Amino acid sequence: MTDVRAAVRPAANTTRTGWGVLAVVCGALFLEGIDIAMLNVAVPAIAADISLATSDAHWVISAYVLAYGGFMIFGGRTADLLGRRRTFLVALAVFVAFSGLGGLADDAWVLVVARFVTGATAGFMTPAGFSLLTTSFPEGPLRDRALAIYGAIGAGGFTLGVVAGGFLTDAGWRWVFFAPVIVGAALWVAGRAVIRPDAAPALPHRGFDLGGAITLTFAMVALIYGVVALGEGHVVAGIAAFVAAAVLIGAFVAIERRVPDPLLRLSVLREGLLLRSSAAGLLFIGAFFAFQFLITLYLQEFRGWSPIVTGLTFAVMGLDMVLAPLVTHRLVKRFGNASVMVAGLLAGAVAFALALRIDGSWGYLDLLPSLLLIGVMFALVYGPLAAAATAGLDESEHGVAGGIVYTAFQFGAALGVSVATIVLVDGHAADAAWTDYRRALLVPAIAAALALAMGLSTWFRTRHPLPR
Numbered sequence: 001m002t003d004v005r006a007a008v009r010p011a012a013n014t015t016r017t018g019w020g021v022l023a024v025v026c027g028a029l030f031l032e033g034i035d036i037a038m039l040n041v042a043v044p045a046i047a048a049d050i051s052l053a054t055s056d057a058h059w060v061i062s063a064y065v066l067a068y069g070g071f072m073i074f075g076g077r078t079a080d081l082l083g084r085r086r087t088f089l090v091a092l093a094v095f096v097a098f099s100g101l102g103g104l105a106d107d108a109w110v111l112v113v114a115r116f117v118t119g120a121t122a123g124f125m126t127p128a129g130f131s132l133l134t135t136s137f138p139e140g141p142l143r144d145r146a147l148a149i150y151g152a153i154g155a156g157g158f159t160l161g162v163v164a165g166g167f168l169t170d171a172g173w174r175w176v177f178f179a180p181v182i183v184g185a186a187l188w189v190a191g192r193a194v195i196r197p198d199a200a201p202a203l204p205h206r207g208f209d210l211g212g213a214i215t216l217t218f219a220m221v222a223l224i225y226g227v228v229a230l231g232e233g234h235v236v237a238g239i240a241a242f243v244a245a246a247v248l249i250g251a252f253v254a255i256e257r258r259v260p261d262p263l264l265r266l267s268v269l270r271e272g273l274l275l276r277s278s279a280a281g282l283l284f285i286g287a288f289f290a291f292q293f294l295i296t297l298y299l300q301e302f303r304g305w306s307p308i309v310t311g312l313t314f315a316v317m318g319l320d321m322v323l324a325p326l327v328t329h330r331l332v333k334r335f336g337n338a339s340v341m342v343a344g345l346l347a348g349a350v351a352f353a354l355a356l357r358i359d360g361s362w363g364y365l366d367l368l369p370s371l372l373l374i375g376v377m378f379a380l381v382y383g384p385l386a387a388a389a390t391a392g393l394d395e396s397e398h399g400v401a402g403g404i405v406y407t408a409f410q411f412g413a414a415l416g417v418s419v420a421t422i423v424l425v426d427g428h429a430a431d432a433a434w435t436d437y438r439r440a441l442l443v444p445a446i447a448a449a450l451a452l453a454m455g456l457s458t459w460f461r462t463r464h465p466l467p468r
Helices: 002-049 059-082 084-104 108-136 141-171 175-194 210-231 235-258 266-270 274-302 307-335 337-357 364-390 395-423 434-440 442-463
Strands: none
Touching: 002 059, 002 084, 002 108, 002 141, 002 175, 002 307, 059 084, 059 108, 059 210, 059 395, 084 108, 084 175, 108 141, 108 395, 141 175, 141 274, 141 307, 141 364, 210 235, 210 395, 235 266, 266 274, 266 395, 274 307, 274 337, 274 364, 274 395, 274 434, 274 442, 307 337, 307 364, 337 364, 337 442, 364 395, 395 434, 395 442, 434 442
16 A cells, blocks of 8 residues: 555656646746737837837837747757756746836837847747646646646737736836736746756757757748848848848758757658648648737727727637636547647638628627637647647657747748738728728638648648658
8 A cells, every 4th residue: 555655646746746837837928928919009109108110110029029939949959958947947037137128128229129138038938838848747638738728828828918918008018018027027936946957957968059059040030030021011121031041041951960969850840740730830820910910900090999998809819718728638638639729720710711701890799709719719729739749759859849839830920910911001001991901811811721721631640640
C-alpha cells in the first residue's frame, strides 16, 4: 500500500504543478492578446496627444507586430536551449518594464521603440510559455484539455482586449500601458513560485547558431514589414522588403544545412502536422483579424459608433472562453484534434460568409450570428491546432514548434489586415461606402475557405499517414 501511495503522490503533485503553470502561461498569453487589441482602440487618442502624424500612427501597432513575429522562432529555440522558465520570466520582466516606458512616453520615437522591444520580448515569452505548457502535461487527454483552455484564453485576449481598450482609453490612453504592467508583475511573481527551475542549460557543444538566429529574425521582420508596407500602398518598399526577406531566408537555409547544431532543424517542417497546422493557423488568424479590422471601421467610421460600444459588440466572441474548457477537450477525446479543428474552421468559414450580406444599416443583431460562430471557431481551433502542431515531435523541440506556429499567427494577422486595407478603397476608410465593406469582407471569407481546405488536408493526413 505504501508503494502505491508513493507512486500516486508524485503524479498528483506533477498534475497540480501543471495546472499552476497553465494558469501563469494563460495569463501571459491573455496579456499579449489584450495588449495589441487595446492599442488598436487607443491609437487615435495616442496620436492626438503626442503629436504623432496620422500617417505614422500605425507604427504603434506595426512596431510590436514586426518584432513579435520576427523574434518568435529565435525565442522558441532559446527556450529549448537555455531553459523555458528562465526565458519566460526574463522576457516577462522586460515586457513589463517597456510597457511601463510606453505609458510614460511623451515622444513618438520613444513609444515606437518601447513597442518594438515589447513585441520582441513577447516573441520570446509566447513560445517559452507554450513549451512550458506542453512539457508540463503528458501527451493525451490532460494536455488536450490544457491546450483547449490555453487557446480559449489567448483568443479571449484578442476579443476582450477591444472592450478593455475602449474603457481604458476613455479613462486615459496611458492606462492601456500601465494595466499590463500591473498584470504582468503579478504573473511574474506567480511564475517564480509555480514554475519548476530549469535543468542545466542544454547549449550545443559547438556553440549557439548565431548566424541562423540573425538571418532568420531579420528575414521574418523584413517579410512582415513588406506586408505592412504593401497595406499602406508603399509598393516599392514592400517589394524591396520581400526581396531582402528572400535573400535572408536563402542565407538562413544555407547556414542551417552547414552548422552541426542548427537553430531550426529544417526536417522538422516535414515531420508530423507542424507545417500544415501552421498554414491553417496563418489563414484562420488572417481571416479573423481582417474581419475584426473591417467591422471595427464599419461600425466606427461608417455607422458612427463609439469605441466602447464597438468593443462591447465584439465581447460576445469571448464565448470561446466558456466553450473551450467545457466542451473542446471532450470532443478531442472522442474525435481527435484534427477533426475538431476542421469543425471549428467550418464554423469560421460560415461566419465570414454570412458577413458578406452586410449593407448600410447593419447593427448588432445582424452581426450576432457571425460573432457567435467566431466564438465557436476559436473554441474548436486554437487549442487543437496547437496540439496537432506538436504531435509526433520530441519535447526538446516544442519551443521552436511553438515559435513556428505563433510566427504563422503573426504573419497571418499582418497579412489579413494589409490585404483588407488594400481592398477597402485603397485604405481610405473614411470615404468607404457599404458596398466597399462588402467587397473587402471577401478577404476574410476567402482566407477562411482556404484555412478550411488546409484543415481538411491535415485531417486527411491523420487518417492516411505517409509511410516512414
